[in-house]
Amino acid sequence: MRSIATLDLQYAHRFYGFKGEAQYLHGHTGVLTLEVEDTINEGVNMVFPCNEIQKTAWNILKNFDHALVLREDDPLLPAVLRVYEAQGIKDGAPTNQMKGPAFHTALATAYPECRLVVTKETMTVEGMIKIVYDLLKDKLNIVKITFTSGVNAATEEFESRKSMDRCPWCGIALNENGVCPKCGYKK
Numbered sequence: 704m705r706s707i708a709t710l711d712l713q714y715a716h717r718f719y720g721f722k723g724e725a726q727y728l729h730g731h732t733g734v735l736t737l738e739v740e741d742t743i744n745e746g747v748n749m750v751f752p753c754n755e756i757q758k759t760a761w762n763i764l765k766n767f768d769h770a771l772v773l774r775e776d777d778p779l780l781p782a783v784l785r786v787y788e789a790q791g792i793k794d795g796a797p798t799n800q801m802k803g804p805a806f807h808t809a810l811a812t813a814y815p816e817c818r819l820v821v822t823k824e825t826m827t828v829e830g831m832i833k834i835v836y837d838l839l840k841d842k843l844n845i846v847k848i849t850f851t852s853g854v855n856a857a858t859e860e861f862e863s864r865k866s867m868d869r870c871p872w873c874g875i876a877l878n879e880n881g882v883c884p885k886c887g888y889k890k
């Protein structure tokens with residue numbers, strides 16, 4: 704069975720080199736749907752609490768929220784950094800608090816201090832699905848990701864990779880010692 708969680712991400716991007724309106728900088732509210740598969744955890748009668756899927760995903764993906772997402776070869780990138788630098792906000796600002804841990808994968812690098820994500824490929828909805836799967840595949844047993852952004856939408860299914868030990872009382876994943884990090888239950 705699957706548990707399904709949804710989260711919103713507001714971001715700015717553009718398709719550098721694309722011959723259409725999207726080559727200009729613009730913004731979206733993207734809606735990400737994550738489907739996590741496992742057996743039903745009989746203690747709580749669910750696969751996984753959806754708010755915990757959201758929390759796990761948001762901890763990393765909040766780096767995309769209120770962020771600028773640019774491809775690594777986009778000339779806007781050095782231009783924006785120059786302005787942020789001159790303004791003194793390139794390395795952070797007291798009001799920039801919604802930061803996740805910086806990440807670096809083959810597909811994307813997050814710079815939380817200046818709310819910037821640099822991508823290897825254009826951040827289309829398809830591109831975002833690849834990035835998200837790569838960031839979350841070891842944390843959640845994701846079997847399907849859907850991402851919509853304006854009129855664009857894409858979906859991809861992935862092979863189920865593992866079953867997780869979950870707490871029979873609160874449903875969340877047990878840590879490597881078989882202990883629930885939330886309530887202390889021990890397997």
Ligand SMILES: [Zn+2]
Pocket residue numbers: 716717725729730731852
């Ligand atoms: Zn767009």
Ligand SMILES: [Zn+2]
Pocket residue numbers: 870871872873874875883884885886887888
């Ligand atoms: Zn627990």
